[in-house]
Amino acid sequence: MLTSDPWLILLIVVPLMSAPVCVLIRNATAAWVVAMAVSWAVFAVSLKLLFKVLAQGEVIYRIGGWDAPWGIEYKLDILGAFVLIIVATVGAVVMPYAKKSVESEVPKERIYLFYTMLLLCLTGLLGIAVTGDAFNLFVFLEISSLSSYVLISLGRDRRALTAAYRYLIMGTIGATFYIIGVGLMYQMTGSLNIADLSTIMPAVADTRTVLAAMAFLTVGISLKLALFPLHTWLPNAYTFSPSVVTVFLAATATKVSLYILLRIFFTIFGEVDLFSTFPIQPILMSMALAAMFLASLSAIWQENIKRMMAYSSIAQIGYMVLGVALATESGLAGGIIHMFNHALIKGTAFMAIGAIIYSTGAVTLQDLEGIGKRMPLLMAAFIVAGLGLIGVPLTAGFISKWQLVTATLEADMWPLAALILLSSLFAVIYVWRIFEVAYLRQPAIGHKATKPLPLSMLIPTWALALASVYFGTHATFTIDLAHMAARQLMGGL
Amino acid sequence: MNPFLSQAATIQLALILPLMGGILVWILGERHRNLREAASLLTAICEFIVVASLTKDVLAGARPSVDFFEMLPGLYVTLTVEPLGQLFALIASGLWIVNTVYSIGYMRKNNEQNQTRFYICFTLAISSSVGIAFSGNILTLFVFYEILTLSTYPLVTHSGTVDAVRGGRIYLGVLMSTSIGFLFLAMLWTYNITGTLDFQNGGILGGQVHGAELGVLLFLFMFGIGKAAMMPAHRWLPAAMVAPTPVSALLHAVAVVKAGVFSVVKVIVYVFGIDLLVESSADDWLLFIAAFTIIAASIVALRQDNLKRRLAYSTISQLSYVILGAAILAPISIAGAAMHMAAHAFGKITLFFAAGSIYTAAHKTEVSQLDGIGKRMPYTMIAFSIGALSMIGLPPTAGFISKWYILSGALETSNALVILVIIGSTLLNAGYFLPIIYRAFFKEQKLRAKDEPYQKYDNHGESPWPVVAALCFTALGTIALFFFPDVPLALGQALVGD
Numbered sequence: 001m002l003t004s005d006p007w008l009i010l011l012i013v014v015p016l017m018s019a020p021v022c023v024l025i026r027n028a029t030a031a032w033v034v035a036m037a038v039s040w041a042v043f044a045v046s047l048k049l050l051f052k053v054l055a056q057g058e059v060i061y062r063i064g065g066w067d068a069p070w071g072i073e074y075k076l077d078i079l080g081a082f083v084l085i086i087v088a089t090v091g092a093v094v095m096p097y098a099k100k101s102v103e104s105e106v107p108k109e110r111i112y113l114f115y116t117m118l119l120l121c122l123t124g125l126l127g128i129a130v131t132g133d134a135f136n137l138f139v140f141l142e143i144s145s146l147s148s149y150v151l152i153s154l155g156r157d158r159r160a161l162t163a164a165y166r167y168l169i170m171g172t173i174g175a176t177f178y179i180i181g182v183g184l185m186y187q188m189t190g191s192l193n194i195a196d197l198s199t200i201m202p203a204v205a206d207t208r209t210v211l212a213a214m215a216f217l218t219v220g221i222s223l224k225l226a227l228f229p230l231h232t233w234l235p236n237a238y239t240f241s242p243s244v245v246t247v248f249l250a251a252t253a254t255k256v257s258l259y260i261l262l263r264i265f266f267t268i269f270g271e272v273d274l275f276s277t278f279p280i281q282p283i284l285m286s287m288a289l290a291a292m293f294l295a296s297l298s299a300i301w302q303e304n305i306k307r308m309m310a311y312s313s314i315a316q317i318g319y320m321v322l323g324v325a326l327a328t329e330s331g332l333a334g335g336i337i338h339m340f341n342h343a344l345i346k347g348t349a350f351m352a353i354g355a356i357i358y359s360t361g362a363v364t365l366q367d368l369e370g371i372g373k374r375m376p377l378l379m380a381a382f383i384v385a386g387l388g389l390i391g392v393p394l395t396a397g398f399i400s401k402w403q404l405v406t407a408t409l410e411a412d413m414w415p416l417a418a419l420i421l422l423s424s425l426f427a428v429i430y431v432w433r434i435f436e437v438a439y440l441r442q443p444a445i446g447h448k449a450t451k452p453l454p455l456s457m458l459i460p461t462w463a464l465a466l467a468s469v470y471f472g473t474h475a476t477f478t479i480d481l482a483h484m485a486a487r488q489l490m491g492g493l
Numbered sequence: 494m495n496p497f498l499s500q501a502a503t504i505q506l507a508l509i510l511p512l513m514g515g516i517l518v519w520i521l522g523e524r525h526r527n528l529r530e531a532a533s534l535l536t537a538i539c540e541f542i543v544v545a546s547l548t549k550d551v552l553a554g555a556r557p558s559v560d561f562f563e564m565l566p567g568l569y570v571t572l573t574v575e576p577l578g579q580l581f582a583l584i585a586s587g588l589w590i591v592n593t594v595y596s597i598g599y600m601r602k603n604n605e606q607n608q609t610r611f612y613i614c615f616t617l618a619i620s621s622s623v624g625i626a627f628s629g630n631i632l633t634l635f636v637f638y639e640i641l642t643l644s645t646y647p648l649v650t651h652s653g654t655v656d657a658v659r660g661g662r663i664y665l666g667v668l669m670s671t672s673i674g675f676l677f678l679a680m681l682w683t684y685n686i687t688g689t690l691d692f693q694n695g696g697i698l699g700g701q702v703h704g705a706e707l708g709v710l711l712f713l714f715m716f717g718i719g720k721a722a723m724m725p726a727h728r729w730l731p732a733a734m735v736a737p738t739p740v741s742a743l744l745h746a747v748a749v750v751k752a753g754v755f756s757v758v759k760v761i762v763y764v765f766g767i768d769l770l771v772e773s774s775a776d777d778w779l780l781f782i783a784a785f786t787i788i789a790a791s792i793v794a795l796r797q798d799n800l801k802r803r804l805a806y807s808t809i810s811q812l813s814y815v816i817l818g819a820a821i822l823a824p825i826s827i828a829g830a831a832m833h834m835a836a837h838a839f840g841k842i843t844l845f846f847a848a849g850s851i852y853t854a855a856h857k858t859e860v861s862q863l864d865g866i867g868k869r870m871p872y873t874m875i876a877f878s879i880g881a882l883s884m885i886g887l888p889p890t891a892g893f894i895s896k897w898y899i900l901s902g903a904l905e906t907s908n909a910l911v912i913l914v915i916i917g918s919t920l921l922n923a924g925y926f927l928p929i930i931y932r933a934f935f936k937e938q939k940l941r942a943k944d945e946p947y948q949k950y951d952n953h954g955e956s957p958w959p960v961v962a963a964l965c966f967t968a969l970g971t972i973a974l975f976f977f978p979d980v981p982l983a984l985g986q987a988l989v990g991d
Contacts, residue, residue: 391673392643393636402565402681409685417681421674428669432662440653440661476566 005052008061008074011045011084012127014038019119028111032099035115039091039122046081046088046126053081054484060132068132069193075132079485082336083259084129086343090251091122093347097460098244101354105242106154114154118248120147125256134182134268135192137260141178141224144256145171148249152241163236170223170233177220178260184213185268197268205272214278217264225257227321228291231314238310243354246306250313251347255339258320262332265324266489275327284325289419291318296426300433303364308430309349312389315427316342319420323404330407332486337403337478341396344468345388351461352382358457359450365433370443374450378458379438381465386431388468391424395472403479500550500557504572507543507582507623511536515616522609530597533612537590540619544579544586551579552983558629568690570636573629575692576987577762577831581755582626583980584838585748589619591963592743595846598959599739602853611651611737617644622748625755630690631680631764634756638676638720642668645749648740649733656735663732668719671726676717679710683764692759696766707765707775714760715779715816720753722809723816724786730809734801738849741801746808746841751834754815758830761819762988771822779820784914786813791921798859800848803925804841807884810918811837818899821911824989826902831985832978833895839971840883840892846964847877850956860929867933869953872961874933876968881926883971886919891974894982 018038022031052059053076061074076084098118106114124144131137149171153164186192188209189200204210219230226234238246265274275281292315299311316338323335353363355378362368372379388397401424408416471478498506514536521529550557551574558573574582596615600608621644624637642665650661684690687697702710719726733745761770770776787810794806814837818830850873851857855866867874883890896915903911955961974981 387643390669393639399565401677405678405681406685409681414682417678418674421678424673425670428665428673432665436658436661439647440650440658442653473562473564473570476563479566 002056002058002060004061004065005049005059006061007045007049008059008076008130009063011042011049012074012123012130015042015119015123015126019116019123022112022116022119026112028103028108031112031115032095032102035098035119036095038119039088039095042122042126043088043092046084049076050081050085053078054481057488069191069196072136073132073193073195074130075195076130077485078481078488079259079262079336080129082340082481082485083256084126086255086340087122087125087129087252090248090343090347093460093464094244094248094351096456097247097351097354100454100457101243101358104358105156105244110154114151114242117147117150117154118244120144121151121248125252128256128260132194133192134185134194134197137194137263138175138179138182141260142175144253145175145224148245148253151245151249152237154245155240155242157240159236160240163233163240167233167237170230174220174223174230177216177223181213181215181217181220184209184216188213194263194267198270201269202271205269205277211278214264214269214274218261218280221257221261221264222287225254225261225321226314226317228287228295228314228318231291231295231317234314235307235310238313238350239304239307243350243357247347247350247354250309250350251343254313254317255343258317258324258335258339261321262324262335262489265327266332270489270491281325281327284321285416288318288322288325291315292322292419292423293426296423296430299430300426302430303366305365305368305434306350306353306363308434309346309353312427312430313342313346315423316346316389318423319400319404322416322420323407326407326411326413328407328411329483329486329490330403330410332489333479333482334400334404334407336485337475337482338400340478340482341388341400341468341471344396344464344471345385348381348385348461348464348468349389351457351464352378352385355453355457355461359453365437368434368437369441370438372439374443375453378453378461381461382438383435384465384469386434388472390427390431393472394469396468396475398472399475399479403482500547500555500574501559503543503547504557504559504574504627505561507540507547507586507627508572508620510540510543511616511620511623514540515613515620518609518612518616526608529609529612530593533615534590534593534597536616537586537593537619540623541583541586541590544582544623547574548579548583548980551576552987554987564632564636568630568632570633571629571691572624572627572633573692574627576984577755577758578626578628580831580835580981580984581751582623584751584835585619585622585626588743588747588838588842588967589615591966592739592842594959595742595849595963596739598957598963599737599849599853602957602960603737605651605737606653607651610647614644614648615743618648618744618748622752625752628692630692631683631760632690634759635672635676635680638672638718638752638756641720641749641752642672645733645740645744648744649736651737651740652735654735660732660735664729667726667729667732671717671719674717675713679713679717682710682713692763694763696762696764696769698764699766699769703773707769707773708778711765711770711775711779714764715757715782718753718756718760720749721757721816722750722753722786722812723782724789724809727786727790727809731802731805734799734805738801738845738852741805742842742845742849745805746845747838750808750812751838754812754830754834757816758819758827758988762827767822767824767827767989776820776822780817780908780911783813783817783820784910786810787817787914787918788921791918791925795921795925798861800851800858800860800863800929801845803860804844804848807844807922807925808837808841810922811841811884814896814899817911817914818895818902821899821902821906821908823902823905824986825905826899827989828982828985829895829898829900829902831988832898832981833892835981836883836891836895836971836974839967839974840880840890843876843880843964843967843971844884846960846967847873847880850960850964853960854953854956860932863929863932864936865933865938867930870955872955872965874930876964877933878930879968879971881930884926885922889975890971891978892971894975894978
């Protein structure tokens with residue numbers, strides 16, 4: 001029996017407790033220092049945990065010393081560690097970037113609250129990845145969701161308020177559906193522990209109650225995941241929130257939701273032959289395909305680049321869900337690796353956009369004319385991200401596409417392979433719209449002068465861009481990790 | 494054997510050297526333009542020396558190889574030198590030297606903007622061409638193929654005009670959609686079936702793919718390689734003519750398009766294997782499409798008044814000669830296809846150099862404006878004539894030899910269609926090149942109302958000396974290849990011999 005690893009609980013408790021600390025000190029810079037220190041500590045611990053998980057399969061912590069299923073158990077397996085590292089990496093990279101960006105976008109007297117909320121959001125997302133308890137997961141889901149509603153509403157534009165409100169409504173419905181699902185499962189099994197649920201589930205799988213639970217869980221999480229057609233809250237939320245929030249949410253929140261979906265399908269219902277009992281596969285696949293095509297098409301027509309990238313995110317979620325829907329080891333690995341790669345790519349893209357907003361205040365394509373000349377280094381990073389979205393070789397996006405298409409071919413679903421490639425051509429169009437405006441047009445006369453971009457924003461952007469190139473050229477580690485996680489989920493390890 | 498470096502290091506250097514040159518160019522920038530140009534030229538010369546130092550070993554049967562990095566589990570970006578790749582790398586790097594000299598004269602005389610970016614993108618394009626040439630597996634080929642597309646895009650849209658942007662869209666649209674839509678799929682499919690992506694003698698698909706699947710896979714590969722400009726995936730090439738002439742000359746007559754047909758030949762020989770295709774006759778349709786492209790593109794070329802567009806359609810037609818040579822599947826015609834890569838490279842770069850020279854000195858772009866220009870620009874037009882003769886396939890130019898070999902292959906396999914196509918296209922080639930020569934040397938310049946804007950340039954002589962030197966050199970090269978075709982032929986025969 002594994003002994004409890006205290007790092008697992010510290011990983012959650014430290015950011016959780018540091019949030020009220022930020023409120024108490026009420027100083028913008030001090031709050032940032034706290035957030036910075038915490039996020040880097042979290043990153044270091046996550047790395048440590050990842051390697052420990054790789055060495056021994058899983059890491060656990062029993063809260064209060066109570067054994068599962070009576071007590072709450074924190075349990076980190078390979079998939080959890082992978083998601084943890086995504087969240088922690090993005091958190092660590094975003095914090096140094098945040099300082100200047102937040103100062104320019106959020107009223108000074110609210111900055112310490114901003115970091116409080118950001119730390120809470122980080123806590124929630126980390127908690128979802130480590131907890132082994134379905135109800136505890138709901139708690140963390142709510143912590144991250146509630147804090148993200150606040151974060152979004154802090155945007156400069158007044159439309160941020162309606163965007164946050166809309167997300168609040170949709171997100172609450174999603175969370176409520178989730179808790180209804182958990183309640184129904186509890187009714188049938190008397191357990192909330194995920195591992196325990198997984199062993200009891202086959203006995204009660206045929207009941208209508210479990211079927212209803214399954215439906216509630218799927219729809220609820222799909223809402224948080226912004227799976228087409230439940231994505232309507234996302235474009236406005238990403239567009240009007242402060243730049244840092246967009247970066248953070250786009251790179252982490254939807255990935256963590258996908259993680260929950262994987263947990264439900266492949267751990268809680270892991271012993272049930274879910275995909276042959278319920279028509280989950282055709283439903284998920286058609287939604288994923290609709291997301292890939294319709295959201296990409298929408299992205300092409302956007303004039304606001306933040307919104308364009310938001311629609312692109314919806315499309316990319318489609319790719320991840322498509323991989324999951326295949327329900328094979330390769331397919332899952334494709335979905336999982338794309339979580340990581342897309343976090344790098346979209347993180348870079350939104351960081352670059354945030355930096356443009358910082359320097360010029362521009363967000364529409366028209367305002368970006370000739371930006372390639374004025375901000376050459378930054379736009380180069382954005383182009384790297386854009387190439388990643390297309391899936392050009394040597395970027396992380398290529399690896400995702402490789403894995404997803406391989407998975408469809410292995411599953412003998414070659415029309416899906418063709419559709420994946422076809423939809424990735426849409427990315428060429430919207431990325432190239434930006435490219436042409438940025439590089440091939442002359443800046444209009446009377447453009448506002450650009451504020452020089454601080455290194456604290458440029459370096460994190462390039463760090464993520466280079467990471468996406470590194471993991472696009474040396475993908476052995478991430479691919480193997482994704483495969484291991486997928487194998488563990490499929491119950492083969 | 495290179496006395497200074499191991500073979501592996503030489504291969505790596507061939508890939509990295511242009512990039513280092515690019516960085517040097519970037520550092521020097523517009524402020525030190527003389528040094529910048531010197532750096533470009535020096536890089537090109539070094540690159541050629543490095544590539545050439547491998548020739549002897551490759552001819553002796555060595556296949557030096559080096560793994561760059563492990564991109565995916567078990568799949569490396571690998572560079573392996575084999576005869577065809579060596580030939581392609583020699584052509585690309587050798588003509589890069591000449592083209593750099595030409596560029597210096599051309600870009601300065603025409604006061605082009607963003608010259609630093611121009612030279613940097615060139616180094617990237619050459620580096621990726623060498624990467625394609627030396628690619629040891631399909632993955633490596635694909636990686637450099639895509640980089641080549643992206644690095645040449647800024648060159649196509651160099652002027653930034655509306656036309657350039659539109660041309661760039663077609664360029665990128667056709668090349669990206671074919672490579673992502675077809676080539677990527679074909680690569681993964683092959684990997685899924687065979688578990689390997691290595692280029693191997695005799696192919697990797699033999700015995701594993703049958704019937705319709707083989708046909709579909711061949712289709713995906715052939716149309717996935719859009720750079721080969723086989724109809725109907727040819728539209729990008731005329732669109733790319735909005736680029737400055739040195740780009741059209743080196744990239745869209747040599748590096749990019751040769752990368753296309755090179756990939757086609759390489760896939761046929763090393764992925765499918767000649768034996769597999771001979772047995773299954775899965776590639777019969779390829780012969781028809783290539784034949785159709787040769788004839789159709791020539792007919793379109795006949796009707797083009799814009800000189801560069803006429804040359805572009807001529808390129809489309811000539812590229813399909815290489816595909817045709819490979820699709821005949823006779824060893825001698827495949828050697829001919831390899832030879833044609835070299836022959837067409839020298840001939841077509843000369844023609845483009847001449848077109849650019851005419852534009853630089855006389856600001857003329859249309860065939861109908863060229864009456865009597867031979868008297869003002871004798872060197873340019875004589876070089877043009879030599880290039881044109883090579884396109885038609887007349888001795889004493891290199892085009893004759895390659896056509897001869899391809900024709901021999903057709904005779905060997907008694908393929909009446911191919912023989913007819915070659916004869917027909919020779920006539921068509923004569924039909925669209927000889928009138929230009931006739932106009933230039935034997936017609937008097939007449940004053941017409943629509944030529945008025947150009948009259949102020951009428952007092953022109955030859956172009957700047959770097960331009961003239963470059964085009965004379967390649968014209969002489971076209972003739973030299975007729976008398977000394979040993980190296981390309983030997984490499985071509987080594988391709989099918991082993």
